[in-house]
Amino acid sequence: MRKLLSTLLFIGLSLGIQGQTPKEPVTKPAPQQPVKKKEQPQVYICESRSAYAYHNSLSCHGLQRCSHEIANVTEAKAKELGYRPCKICY
Numbered sequence: 001m002r003k004l005l006s007t008l009l010f011i012g013l014s015l016g017i018q019g020q021t022p023k024e025p026v027t028k029p030a031p032q033q034p035v036k037k038k039e040q041p042q043v044y045i046c047e048s049r050s051a052y053a054y055h056n057s058l059s060c061h062g063l064q065r066c067s068h069e070i071a072n073v074t075e076a077k078a079k080e081l082g083y084r085p086c087k088i089c090y
């Protein structure tokens with residue numbers, strides 16, 4: 001009988017402890033999402049006079065031949081500068 005009593009007491013205690021710790025937070029923080037702008041696709045261009053293509057990937061073979069600076073611009077900007085899509089990575 002003593003064992004049963006202590007078991008009941010134990011259950012009561014553990015229930016009490018569980019009751020004291022709410023699992024869910026009372027107020028959920030409002031998720032702050034930045035205003036989504038329609039992002040322009042970014043491309044890579046070689047800033048060389050002989051370069052004519054813009055690249056989808058920095059690891060493109062065509063881009064690795066570039067001995068000048070590599071610039072990260074939007075696709076629209078690359079077209080504006082007279083670049084054409086690379087035949088290897090596009």
Ligand SMILES: [Zn+2]
Pocket residue numbers: 054055056057060061062063086087088089090
């Ligand atoms: Zn390429």
